[in-house]
Amino acid sequence: MATMESLIGLVNRIQRACTVLGDYGGDDNAFSSLWEALPSVAVVGGQSSGKSSVLESIVGRDFLPRGSGIVTRRPLVLQLNKTEDGSQEYAEFLHLPKQRFTDFSVVRKEIQDETDRITGKTKQISPVPIHLSIYSPYVVNLTLIDLPGLTKVAVEGQPESIVQDIEAMVHSYVEKPNCIILAISPANQDIATSDAIRHCREVDPTGERTFGVLTKLDLMDKGTNALDVLEGSSYRLQHPWVGIVNRSQADINKNVDMIVARRKEREYFATSPDYGHLANKMGSEYLAKLLSKSLESVIRARIPSITSTINKSIDELESELDHLGRPIGVDAGAQLYTILELCRAFDRIFKEHLDGG
Secondary structure (H helix, E strand, C coil): CHHHHHHHHHHHHHHHHHHHCCCCCCCCCCCCCHHHHCCEEEEEEECCCCHHHHHHHHHCCCCCCCCCCCCCCCCEEEEEEECCCCCCCEEEECCCCCCCECCHHHHHHHHHHHHHHHHCCCCCCCCCCEEEEEEECCCCCEEEEECCCECCCCCCCCCCCHHHHHHHHHHHHHCCCCEEEEEEEECCCCHHHCHHHHHHHHHCCCCCCEEEEEECHHHCCCCCCCHHHHCCCCCCCCCCCEECCCCCHHHHHCCCCHHHHHHHHHHHHHHCCCCHHHHHHCCHHHHHHHHHHHHHHHHHHHHHHHHHHHHHHHHHHHHHHHHHCCCCCCCHHHHHHHHHHHHHHHHHHHHHHHHCC
């Protein structure tokens, strides 16, 4: 396990380096994109699907911006790092090196401020990711990429192309064969109309890379349940569906602790007449462990291709440096040496020209 945990940490460091160097995928890279080769877990869901609540349940902290419309306007690369029991929880941002945040309400504000720094106060979106690392004894080693929520219409203040822009961004992540898709759908809506499942069908028709999550089970009409989905008879995936019970809006308003919310979630499934027989495979804690194990497996399988991409990138950069010429020294001695080397090269080429007639 220690080896796999260090591998997840290594992938996290490579992701951070890619972002610093301006490589976050897309088709406009002059060189091979290392970001594209790295395994990831992309979180996909429509607006109001409970996506943010699922992430906060996995982390055990209330730290994401909330509001109406598009709240997530830049990809959030959330890197979770398990620490020793009893250690203090803290967060770090890549764009604020060496600053530790222990107040997660400040983390929420910084996510919003950093989003506005790139997109402005408008409701535009940007592909430039925000990197947030959280260190806590209550998490598993896992990396998740939270993407903007899928929407069907543009509202006031949004560009007309916002629906297509978000779909294109989500598609650019989930189409990668090394991407695990966390597809979040609310249980109180027909699964056939789920935006997340629609995208998964397009890029992963066999369901090999998709993990289905069903939220808001406690908000379904009385006398109904979601067993047809959770047991795979309605829409089957290669991996089992996981049911989640998030905090209610009343709990959020009362600032109910996330650890308390986790306990309530466990109690809900354990005592539910509909889902009691599935209780050991339901809930945010089980989901986090399932995703961590799956990400480890994908990393292990992709190590050769990651190594190949790194070597290819090195060769491409070396070739570009040779084409551009090596750096010229700043001190007088180094500059004189460079001039002498150029003179010798000119002398050699001139002689070869004369010898050739």
